[in-house]
Amino acid sequence: MFDERSDRDDxxxxxxxxxxxxxxxxxxxxxxxxxxxxxxxxxxxxxxIVHSEKLLFLATFVLSLTSLVLLSAPAVQHRIMRPLKDxxxxxxxxxxxxxxxxxxxxxxxxxxxxxxxxxVFGGTVGLVTSAVxxxxxxxxxxxxxxxxxQHAGV
Numbered sequence: 208m209f210d211e212r213s214d215r216d217d218x219x220x221x222x223x224x225x226x227x228x229x230x231x232x233x234x235x236x237x238x239x240x241x242x243x244x245x246x247x248x249x250x251x252x253x254x255x256i257v258h259s260e261k262l263l264f265l266a267t268f269v270l271s272l273t274s275l276v277l278l279s280a281p282a283v284q285h286r287i288m289r290p291l292k293d294x295x296x297x298x299x300x301x302x303x304x305x306x307x308x309x310x311x312x313x314x315x316x317x318x319x320x321x322x323x324x325x326x327v328f329g330g331t332v333g334l335v336t337s338a339v340x341x342x343x344x345x346x347x348x349x350x351x352x353x354x355x356x357q358h359a360g361v
Contacts, residue, residue, distance in 0.1 A: 223294065226301060230278060233305070237275040237312050240319060244268045256326070263322050270315035277308030313348060317341045 244267060247253055256264075281301035291297050320340045325333025 223298060226281070226298065226305070230281060230305060233278050233309060233312065234275070237271060237278055237308070237315075240312070240315060241268075241271045241275050244271055244319070260322065260325070263318060267315050267318040267322055270311045270318065274308045274312035274315060277304050277311060280304045280308075309348065313341075313344045316344065 244264070247264065281297075281304055284301070285291070285297070288297065317337050317340050321333045321337035323333075324336040328336075
């Protein structure tokens with residue numbers, strides 16, 4: 208006999224497991240970027256960068272930390288809230304946190320690209336390279352999933 212609730216619970220558990228796997232993929236990127244940014248000011252050459260580059264560093268660092276906090280929040284919340292009473296609501300909130308964290312990470316990656324490439328090759332190359340990275344992230348992270356979802360039935 209077909210049990211609709213059991214089928215929905217199985218799907219719900221699978222979606223939840225998928226979400227946790229996605230977090231495991233995103234978190235190391237945010238952690239590595241944050242670690243790189245934490246050590247950067249302690250390098251000898253950092254004191255010689257101009258004020259605008261320090262502001263760029265600050266924005267990149269804050270966005271990287273923000274992404275780390277937002278991407279790890281669902282795991283901490285899940286542990287504190289166990290057992291979950293409203294799993295569907297938790298997943299909606301966790302999804303929003305993950306998307307927000309991914310957006311912060313995307314901007315931090317673009318700004319970090321600008322920071323590094325500008326220091327090595329100059330401001331113009333840094334801007335061009337960071338624009339290319341921004342387009343790549345937008346295309347692969349945000350546009351492509353919407354496109355594939357929209358054209359899944361074709």
